[in-house]
Amino acid sequence: MDGIIDNLQNAIQTWNEKLAEIWLLLTQSPQNFKGGGIWQIIVKIHDALLAIGLALLVLFFVYGVAKSCANLTEIKRPESALKLFIRFAIARGLVVxxxxxxxxxxxxxxxITETIMDTVGIGNVSQTVLPQEIIDAVGDCGFFESIPLWAVTLLGGIFITILSFVMILTVYxxxxxLYMYTAISPIPLSCAAGETTQNISITFMKSYAGVCLEGAIIVLACIIFSSFAASPPVVDPTASAINMLWSYTGELIFNMLVLVGTVKMSDRIVKEMMGL
Incomplete structure (x- = not known):
């Protein structure tokens, strides 16, 4: 009977490990992620695109001047010239x-994310544990009774394992x-030089801030799930082993689906919050 329980316990252990890995990942910066090797490549790409961004900066600035100023006389006005100079200086600073x-x-x-983590305490996050009542009930079953139990634990274990990898892939x-936004940033930020194209730079920075804020949403989702884990599904000790196992596995997978769905939709939640 140990093999039946092992199917579910191994899947739950994988889930707990991935959940703990998420907490670890969300405390890392892009510079330190995976030892910093990826960040060095991103910096090289960013520096290579910097020259293109500066060239586009001039192009967008000239285009903006042509669209906003009706004639050269307007450009010669001190207030207009100062406004254009300040715009160009700010845009160049954004690119560089x-x-x-x-x-x-x-x-x-x-x-913000670390404040949320420190409030609840990373070490206090509850792990999902298979109740002892179910383990004892399965251990008392005979060979023929164990066949449906094996099927339930196998399917439940596969489903939980898939959910755990979907969740961690979202965090990755x-x-x-974050790397893509940083590498390509000189191009959209150069649009700030033109009055008619500045919205592209504003939208880019808002979107980047949204990606950063996804970490806080994921942390909140994990904290809420931990509250579910601290209060596991109620097990009826008078029910049969198959009913106990089926009821527990179904409710457990439902709670996990809620967490995975929230993690997957973290970008959508942030976009709704920030009006993107």
């Missing part, structure tokens, strides 16, 4: 120091998005 700005935004939002995907 865009990576520093994005890292500052990440650090601010990361501080957030890091990929």
């Amino acid at each position: 120091y865009g990576m520093d700005l994005m890292l500052a935004v990440f650090e601010i939002i990361q501080g 995907g957030r890091f990929f998005k």
Whole structure:
């Protein structure tokens, strides 16, 4: 009978390990993720695109001047010339120091995420554990009674394992998005030089802030799930082993589906919050 229980316990152990890995990942910065090797590549790509961003900066600036100023006489006015100079200087600063700005935004939002973690305590996050009543009930079953139990634990174990990998892949995907935003940042930030194209830069920074904020949403989702884990599904000791196992596994998978769905929709939740 140990093999029947092992199917479910191994899957639950995998789930707990992935959940703990998520907490670890959400405390890391892009510079330290996977030893920092990926970040070095992103920095090289960013620096290579910096020259293109500066060239586009001039192009968008000239285009913005042509669209906003009706004639050369208007450009010669001191207030108009000062406004254009300030716009160009700010846009150039965004392109040249865009990576520093994005890292500052990440650090601010990361501080929010870490504050949430410190409030509940990382070590206090409850793990999912198979109740002893079910283990004892399965151990008392005969050979023929164990056949449906084996099927339930096998299917439940496969489903839980799939959910755990879907959840961790979503968190890894957030890091990929952070790297992509950072690498390509000189291009959209150069749009700030033109009055008619500045919305592209604003939307880009809002979207980047949204990706950073996804970490806080994922942490909140994990905390809520931990409350479910602290109060596991009620097991009826008078029911048969198959009913106990089926009821527990079904409710457990439902709770896991809620968490995985929330983690998967973290980007959508952030977009709704920020109006993106």
